[in-house]
Amino acid sequence: MKKILLIVPILIILFTTSCNSEKKETKQNETKEVSIDKNEKEIYYRTEGLREQFIGKKLSDVRNDYELGSNETLNGTSNNYWLVYFTDLNITMKVVKSSDEIINICSEKKVSLLNDKSIKLKKFVGKKYTNDEYLEIVNSIKYGKVERLGEKNCLNQDCIEYYPKGNFTTMSFYEFNDKGNFVKFKRIGFGKLTNISEYDNKDLKGYYLSKIEIKTKSEYSEKIESNVEFKRLREGSKLVGKWYVKIKGLSEYNYQYEIYIKNNKHYGVRISETPVIKTLTKKGDKYYEDINKFGEYYTIKGGLKFYDKEGIITDYNGVPIE
Numbered sequence: 001m002k003k004i005l006l007i008v009p010i011l012i013i014l015f016t017t018s019c020n021s022e023k024k025e026t027k028q029n030e031t032k033e034v035s036i037d038k039n040e041k042e043i044y045y046r047t048e049g050l051r052e053q054f055i056g057k058k059l060s061d062v063r064n065d066y067e068l069g070s071n072e073t074l075n076g077t078s079n080n081y082w083l084v085y086f087t088d089l090n091i092t093m094k095v096v097k098s099s100d101e102i103i104n105i106c107s108e109k110k111v112s113l114l115n116d117k118s119i120k121l122k123k124f125v126g127k128k129y130t131n132d133e134y135l136e137i138v139n140s141i142k143y144g145k146v147e148r149l150g151e152k153n154c155l156n157q158d159c160i161e162y163y164p165k166g167n168f169t170t171m172s173f174y175e176f177n178d179k180g181n182f183v184k185f186k187r188i189g190f191g192k193l194t195n196i197s198e199y200d201n202k203d204l205k206g207y208y209l210s211k212i213e214i215k216t217k218s219e220y221s222e223k224i225e226s227n228v229e230f231k232r233l234r235e236g237s238k239l240v241g242k243w244y245v246k247i248k249g250l251s252e253y254n255y256q257y258e259i260y261i262k263n264n265k266h267y268g269v270r271i272s273e274t275p276v277i278k279t280l281t282k283k284g285d286k287y288y289e290d291i292n293k294f295g296e297y298y299t300i301k302g303g304l305k306f307y308d309k310e311g312i313i314t315d316y317n318g319v320p321i322e
Contacts, residue, residue: 040193040194040195041195041198041199042107043107043108043191044189044191044193044196044199045199045202045204045206045207046107046207047105047106047107047189047190048189048204048207049204049205049206049207049208050091050105050106050107050207050208050209051104051105051106051119052204052208053204053208053209054093054102054105055102055103055104055105055119056101056102056103057101057102058099058100058101058102059093059095059100059101059102060100060248060249061248062102063248063249063250063251064246064247064248064249064251065211065212065246065251066209066210066211066212066251067088067212067251067252068086068088068089068251069086069087069088069089070086070087070088071084071085071086071087072084072085072087073085074092074109074111074114075111076111076114076115079097080096080097080098081094081095081096081097081114082094082095082097083095083111083113083114085109089209090107090108090109091105091106091107091108092105092106092108092109092110092111092113093105093113094113094114094116103119104116104119106190106191110190110191112167112191113190115167116166116167116168116190117142117143117163117166117167117168118166118167118168118188118189118190119190121137121138121166121168121188122188124137124138124185125185125186125187125188126185126186127184127185128182128183128184128185129182129183129184129185130180130181130182130183131174131180131181131182131183133183134172134183134185137185138163138170138172138185140163142165142166143163143164143165143166143168144163144164144165144166145164146161146162146163147161147162147163147164148160148161148162149161149162149169149192149193149194150194150197154172154174155174155176156173156174156175156176156177157173157174158171158172158173158186158197159171159172159173159174160193160194160196160197162192162193167190167191167192168188168189168190168191169188169189169191169192169193169194169196170185170187170188170196171186171187171188171196171197172184172185172186173186187199187200212246212251212254214244214246214319215244215256215319215321216321216322217321217322218242218256218258218321218322220271221273223273224271224272224273224275227274227275229275229277230269230275230277233260233262233267233269233277234260236262237260237261237262237267238260238261238262239258239259239260240258240259240260240261240266240300241258241259241300241304241320242256242257242258242320242321243256243257243258243300243303243304243318243319243320243321244256244257244318244319244321245257245304245316245317245318245319246316246317246318246319247315247316248315248316248317249315250315255270255271255272256270256271256321257269257270257271257304257318258271259280259287259300265279265280266279266280266281266282266287267279267280268280268287268289278290283297285299285300285301286298286299286307287299287300294308294309295308295309296308296309296314297309298316298318300318303317303318303319303320304316304317304318304319304320305317305318306318
């Protein structure tokens with residue numbers, strides 16, 4: 001009998017503890033907060049702005065017009081795709097190697113961009129579907145078990161859902177009424193975006209990269225201005241033209257170029273801290289640098305255009321400077 005009296009209190013204690021722990025766990029789940037990246041909003045807008053600006057363009061063209069700086073090849077790069085992080089700008093691009101086309105881009109260093117599905121699903125946004133049609137487009141079998149961010153009950157209201165396998169967040173309005181079950185697909189974003197419902201009606205151009213400024217007015221530094229050889233050339237000479245030369249894919253090497261005529265001779269000047277002056281030979285509308293064994297030449301009609309010895313235009317192009 002004594003043994004029974006001892007067992008019963010123990011069972012009661014265990015049962016009470018178990019119930020209490022369940023209650024505590026339930027309470028924790030109810031009050032659990034989703035961690036929010038402080039910069040989520042800026043990252044979202046910058047990513048959307050970059051996509052609007054660069055998707056579909058060739059990387060070589062972008063490099064010609066923008067200062068992209070140094071880059072780092074990321075894991076996941078293959079024979080088909082180059083996943084590249086531009087460290088100075090803090091952006092990641094996915095580029096098709098065969099065509100040089102940028103097919104995806106985001107703010108920050110994100111290896112997950114390689115398999116991002118939000119870019120492909122964007123074409124479905126803004127339309128209303130039956131519940132079955134919507135689940136066919138955005139389903140958990142393809143994109144992972146859904147995690148609801150914020151409201152858990154999605155009946156007749158906007159619902160924010162994160163798909164871990166696809167690494168994207170959706171905002172959709174689930175409509176249940178007498179006519180049937182429908183879903184209005186309202187928004188999608190790359191990554192886990194707790195506050196995606198707030199990110200709307202923003203001028204994305206504020207998040208665009210700035211183009212390299214093309215010079216429209218020639219200005220010399222004091223060192224160039226006082227260079228004896230350059231000063232002597234300009235005295236009594238006639239200026240043919242000035243150009244800002246852009247080199248495709250190598251914007252850091254762009255430079256200013258000028259042509260002068262003096263004593264019936266042509267001279268080309270590459271403007272740098274110490275101007276480089278070369279004698280030119282003019283044949284028709286073509287200008288050749290003297291002592292140039294490669295046979296390249298350029299023309300100045302409608303801008304400064306560079307050609308190799310076969311007459312094929314090169315990746316150099318000169319924009320006239322006022």
